[in-house]
Amino acid sequence: xxxxxxxxxxxxxxxxxxxxxxxNMRYRDWAVAAAGLRAPLKVLVSLFxxxxxxxxxxxxxxxxxxxxxxxxxxxxxxSAGETLTSNSFHLVVHRGLYYFCQxxxxxxxxxxxxxxxxxxxxxxxxxxRVLDLCSGPGIQAMYAAQRGNEVTAVEQxxxxxxxxxxxxxxxxxxxxxxxxxxxxxxxxxxxKRVWDQILFNPPLVPxxxxxxTPSVRHGGHDGLELVREILAGYRERLAxxxxxxFVGMSLxxxxxxxxxxxxxxxxxxxxxxxxxxxxSRHQIGGSGVIFAMHAASxxxxxxxxxxTARRQLAVEYGDYEDxxxxxxxxxxxxxxxxxxxxxxxxxxxxxGGWFS
Numbered sequence: 001x002x003x004x005x006x007x008x009x010x011x012x013x014x015x016x017x018x019x020x021x022x023x024n025m026r027y028r029d030w031a032v033a034a035a036g037l038r039a040p041l042k043v044l045v046s047l048f049x050x051x052x053x054x055x056x057x058x059x060x061x062x063x064x065x066x067x068x069x070x071x072x073x074x075x076x077x078x079s080a081g082e083t084l085t086s087n088s089f090h091l092v093v094h095r096g097l098y099y100f101c102q103x104x105x106x107x108x109x110x111x112x113x114x115x116x117x118x119x120x121x122x123x124x125x126x127x128x129r130v131l132d133l134c135s136g137p138g139i140q141a142m143y144a145a146q147r148g149n150e151v152t153a154v155e156q157x158x159x160x161x162x163x164x165x166x167x168x169x170x171x172x173x174x175x176x177x178x179x180x181x182x183x184x185x186x187x188x189x190x191x192k193r194v195w196d197q198i199l200f201n202p203p204l205v206p207x208x209x210x211x212x213t214p215s216v217r218h219g220g221h222d223g224l225e226l227v228r229e230i231l232a233g234y235r236e237r238l239a240x241x242x243x244x245x246f247v248g249m250s251l252x253x254x255x256x257x258x259x260x261x262x263x264x265x266x267x268x269x270x271x272x273x274x275x276x277x278x279x280s281r282h283q284i285g286g287s288g289v290i291f292a293m294h295a296a297s298x299x300x301x302x303x304x305x306x307x308t309a310r311r312q313l314a315v316e317y318g319d320y321e322d323x324x325x326x327x328x329x330x331x332x333x334x335x336x337x338x339x340x341x342x343x344x345x346x347x348x349x350x351x352g353g354w355f356s
Contacts (some may be wrong), residue, residue, distance in 0.1 A: 001067055001070075001169045001170050001172075003062075003063055003064040003067065004063040004067045004170065005170060005172075006100070007040060007062050007063055008044070008098065009039045010040075011041040011044055012041055013041060013044050013045070013091075013093075013099075013350070014093045014098070016033070016041060016045060016129050016315070017091075017092065017093050018093055018161075018338035019032075019033075021287075022093065022094045022095070023092055023093075023094045023116050024032075024337070025090070025103065026052075027049075028278065028330075030045065030050060030104060031050055032048045034046065034049075034050060035231040039058075040062050042293065043058050043059070043062060044062065044197045045083065045254065047059065047077075047085075048085060048086065048089075048090060049091070051085060051088070051279055052085070052164060053080075053083045053084065053085045054083070054084055054085075055082055055083060055084070055085065056068065056082055056084050057082065058086050059077075064150055065180050066240075068084070069167065069169060070166060073162070073180055074100075074159075074162040074163055074165070074166050075087050075159055075162065075163075075313065076100050076163060076166065077089075078233075087102070088102050088103055088107070088153075089101065089102050089109075089163075090103055093145065094116070094119070094139075095119075095146070096146075096233065097146070097167075098144055098167070098170050098171060098183050099111065099137060099138075099139060099142075099161055099167055100118060100166055100167055100170075101137050101161075101163075102137075102225070103260045104277075108160050108163075109136060109137040109157075109159065109160045109163040109164075110136050110159055110160075111136060111137055111139060112271055112352050113178060113353055113355075114201055114204065114248075115136070115139050115140075115249050116139075116354070117138060117247050117279075117327065117354035117355065118139075118199065118201045118245070118246065118247045119139050119140060119143050119155060119325040120355075121193070121245070121247070121277075121327045121331065122140060122143055122144070122199065122245060123197070123243075124177060124200075125144070125147065125148060125149055125150045125196060126147045126148055126149065127147075127149060127150075127195055128149050128150070128196035128197060129149070129152075129193070129195045129196050129197075129239065130144040130149045130151045130152070130196065130197045130198075130199065131149050131151075131152050131154070131195040131197070131198045131199065131234075131237070132144065132151060132152070132153045132199045132200070133154050133184040133187075133198065133199070133200035133202075133230060133234075133256050134153065134154075134156075134184060134200050134201055134202050134203075134226070135153035135154055135155040135160075135164060135179070136155060136160050136164070137160060137163045137164050137167055137199075138153055138163075138164035138167050138177070138179075138202065139167060140153075140199045141153035141164070141166065141168075141177045141179075142167065142171060142173055142177070142317065144197070145173045145176040145177050146173075148176075149176075149178075149197075149284060151176060151177045151178070151339065152177075152178045152180060152193075152195075153177050153178070153180065154182055154184055154187045155179070155181060155182075156181070156182060156183040156184070157181075161179055161181045162267070163177065164179055167269075170192075175201060182195075183245050184200070184229070184230055184233075185226075185230075185343075186228070186284060187235065188233040188234055188237060191235070191237070194238060194239040194241050194242065195239060196238075196241070196242045196243075197242060197243060197245060198225075198230075198234055198237065198238065198242070198243070198244050198245070199244075199245050199246065200228055200230055200244075200246045201246065201247055201248075202219065202226040203217055203218050203219045203225070203226060203231065204219040204247070204248040204249045204270060204292075205217045205218060205219050205222060205223060205249060205294070205315075206219055206220070206222050206223035206224050206249060206250060206251055206323065207219070207220070207221070207294060207298070208221060208298070208312075208313075208316050210301070210302075211297055211298050211301045211302075213313055217331065219248070219249065220311070221316065222251050222262040223248055223249045223250040223251070223261060223262075223323075224249050224250055224262055224266060227246065227248060227263075227266065228266060230244075230246075230343065231244065231266065231270045231272065231330075232270060234319075235254050235271075235272075235332050236332075241331070242331065242332075243274065243329055243330060243331040244272070244328065244330045244331070245327075245328070245329050246327075246328055247325075247326065247327050247328075247354070248263070248325075248326060248328075248338040249318060249323055249324065249325050249326070250262055250263045250323070250324050250326065251284070251320040251322070251323065252281070252320060252321065252322050253321040254322075255321070256345075258302045258342065259278075261324060263276065263324070263328070264276065264341060264343075266340055267320045267328070267330060267339060268339040268341070269334065270332075271337075271338075271339050272330040272331065272332060272333065272339060273274060273327070273330065273331060273337075273340045273341060274328070274329050274330035274331050274334055274341065274342070275329045275330075275341075275342045275343075275344055276323075276326055276327075276328045276341055276342070276343050276344070277327040277328070277344045277346055278324060278326055278343060278344065278347040278351050279325040279326055279327060279346050279347060279355075280324075280325045280346070280347045280353060280354070281322040281323070281347045282322060282323040282325075283321070283322060283323055284313075284317050284320055284321060284322060284323060285310070285314055285320075286313075288323070290323050291310070291313065291323070292310075293308075293312045294313060295309040295313055296309070297311060298312060319335065322348070323348075324348045325353065351354040
């Protein structure tokens with residue numbers, strides 16, 4: 001990977017990408033700006049941003065034949081004869097780190113705005129023990145490892161683990177992160193260590209269980225299916241003073257002191273205290289954009305009309321009024337201490353996504 005890193009640095013790849021913003025996906029702007037580039041930057045941008053084919057000989061010269069083969073083995077690149085193309089992957093840059101992430105309808109190495117949000121909101125710790133569950137391509141693990149933490153990353157997808165190994169090697173973080181190929185629900189049963197920080201970005205979309213959608217998205221009826229298992233299973237794996245940090249989407253109704261949400265009910269049931277930042281609300285029913293997207297998913301899955309799907313979802317969600325995007329930082333209560341949740345309502349006037 002050394003030659004690959006040096007070529008990226010010397011070519012100005014990160015500066016080209018970051019001109020359009022960190023973690024940006026401005027495909028058209030990339031293409032326009034790339035028209036006047038010269039090699040080697042032209043080749044790197046073509047292969048890792050634009051998805052255009054390049055010859056394997058060119059790639060081998062620029063990043064090394066061994067690295068080229070590693071990217072093929074990790075399913076990041078596809079080989080066709082003497083030509084290479086991206087397997088729906090982009091190489092993006094954030095906080096000085098390079099990330100291979102997949103941009104497709106059913107990714108095996110998912111990185112989305114929710115991943116970026118947890119990375120941005122993640123509380124900085126130094127020289128502590130950190131656990132990253134549902135680790136995917138490793139964005140949370142690498143942020144934590146940058147600060148000298150001892151990081152364990154747990155990911156159930158073998159292909160996603162392959163991509164994370166590439167990301168770790170590319171950023172020289174392999175020795176700081178222990179990657180475990182396992183389900184979060186299974187890992188806790190064989191592990192007795194405790195952690196100061198447990199991070200996770202689970203499948204979070206609230207959908208009826210029968211709806212067919214990529215597993216990286218489906219969060220169950222209220223978006224909390226895996227969250228429940230993690231909070232219950234890992235509560236005793238928090239070190240004294242340790243905490244959970246996670247993002248997600250769930251359901252809610254009411255406002256202020258009258259706010260009701262399965263998320264708050266779950267936190268109290270698990271005797272957890274701390275902060276829940278309400279980031280944005282999205283109307284269930286009516287012209288709500290997220291509701292319309294969910295209805296389209298149901299319609300495709302059940303081969304029914306969108307109107308029928310909307311009526312089904314209205315029944316499924318009962319009297320809940322909104323989808324609620326949130327970030328939570330929670331610690332376990334000790335003894336008979338009651339759960340105390342501080343709600344930071346950023347969504348009072350914001351109906352967007354994870355950021356204002």
